[in-house]
Amino acid sequence: MRPELYQRLRCPRCQGRLGLQVEAGTYDDVTTGWLDCLACVERFAIISGIPRFVPCEAYADSVGILWDAFRHAVLDSALGLTQNHDRFLQQSGWTVDELQGKWILEVGCGVGRFTEIAFQAGANIVAVDYSTAVDVCHKNLGDDPRLHYVQGDIYGLPFRPAQFDYVYCFGLLHRLPDPRSAILHLSTHLKPGGKLAVDIAPPRWFRRFGPTAWLRFLTRHMSRATALKFSMALTNALLPVQRALGMVPGIGRRLERLLPIAPIDTLGLCTREVQHERACLAMCDRLTATHHQPGCRDKLTEWLTDAGINDRQIFATQWIVGRGSKPVAHQSNSSMSTPTQPRAA
Numbered sequence: 001m002r003p004e005l006y007q008r009l010r011c012p013r014c015q016g017r018l019g020l021q022v023e024a025g026t027y028d029d030v031t032t033g034w035l036d037c038l039a040c041v042e043r044f045a046i047i048s049g050i051p052r053f054v055p056c057e058a059y060a061d062s063v064g065i066l067w068d069a070f071r072h073a074v075l076d077s078a079l080g081l082t083q084n085h086d087r088f089l090q091q092s093g094w095t096v097d098e099l100q101g102k103w104i105l106e107v108g109c110g111v112g113r114f115t116e117i118a119f120q121a122g123a124n125i126v127a128v129d130y131s132t133a134v135d136v137c138h139k140n141l142g143d144d145p146r147l148h149y150v151q152g153d154i155y156g157l158p159f160r161p162a163q164f165d166y167v168y169c170f171g172l173l174h175r176l177p178d179p180r181s182a183i184l185h186l187s188t189h190l191k192p193g194g195k196l197a198v199d200i201a202p203p204r205w206f207r208r209f210g211p212t213a214w215l216r217f218l219t220r221h222m223s224r225a226t227a228l229k230f231s232m233a234l235t236n237a238l239l240p241v242q243r244a245l246g247m248v249p250g251i252g253r254r255l256e257r258l259l260p261i262a263p264i265d266t267l268g269l270c271t272r273e274v275q276h277e278r279a280c281l282a283m284c285d286r287l288t289a290t291h292h293q294p295g296c297r298d299k300l301t302e303w304l305t306d307a308g309i310n311d312r313q314i315f316a317t318q319w320i321v322g323r324g325s326k327p328v329a330h331q332s333n334s335s336m337s338t339p340t341q342p343r344a345a
């Protein structure tokens with residue numbers, strides 16, 4: 001952890017300043033240490049150079065193991081593809097040039113599929129994830145003065161408010177208990193004039209009533225390690241069947257939905273081996289997810305309005321995408337939205 005990140009941190013409970021105690025490393029690059037709130041009694045660990053603002057069971061979980069096993073299935077740099085690059089620019093509407101030197105907050109970084117895109121654009125990134133996937137992100141992207149990692153909760157982000165030029169959150173909102181509150185929390189970290197981009201999964205009948213939904217009754221309480229083994233076995237068995245069904249003229253795509261496995265067309269253009277890994281990851285994610293809260297255009301418009309985001313653009317790709325900007329401080333336009341205070345989750 002470097003001073004540039006430390007200066008931005010605040011206690012997620014009370015917004016108090018944090019005292020730094022270094023146990024390994026230096027003040028310019030802390031490997032192990034503690035962050036003590038100077039206003040309340042909270043104490044947060046720094047482990048492997050990453051400050052941890054989650055309960056200790058979350059930084060000892062096995063999600064990182066899952067992601068580490070499949071790290072090459074999702075990174076553009078590992079696959080020699082531009083899928084994440086293209087999705088990032090399409091969904092955010094931001095250009096590579098405008099990100100140069102800016103401060104960006106990414107929440108739900110996972111293994112860094114979009115982090116590496118923003119980093120390549122020359123921005124300073126603070127990548128946040130609730131799980132130990134943030135450690136895999138660190139492993140994948142390494143150390144750089146412009147890269148900062150935090151294990152934290154979207155409902156209690158450990159930062160001073162209004163200090164980021166850009167905030168984005170892709171592929172996460174539908175997995176949260178309260179996506180609206182999450183967007184309200186994200187918006188508080190934007191500077192006046194800063195830009196926000198989010199996406200959420202659209203409602204699909206097969207996700208609510210299809211075979212995966214039924215299977216989840218059996219698997220949702222499995223450990224990630226068990227779920228991963230189960231998903232690998234199921235993927236091995238079902239992917240060839242799905243490919244065969246998909247070739248049925250006319251109704252192939254509909255028949256694919258009858259199996260508890262991600263449709264081939266949602267896995268992206270890649271080799272069969274990578275498709276297999278992505279299908280397995282997607283199945284494990286679906287079978288163990290605690291929440292599935294799809295969104296629609298109307299809801300996303302309402303949530304962004306509640307968050308005080310102006311210049312809103314809502315559109316559908318494979319996801320429902322919402323983006324806009326926070327009003328500059330002196331703006332007195334009557335159409336300007338007044339943000340609602342986020343609720344504690």
Ligand SMILES: [Zn+2]
Nearest residue numbers: 011014037040
């Ligand atoms: Zn505190």
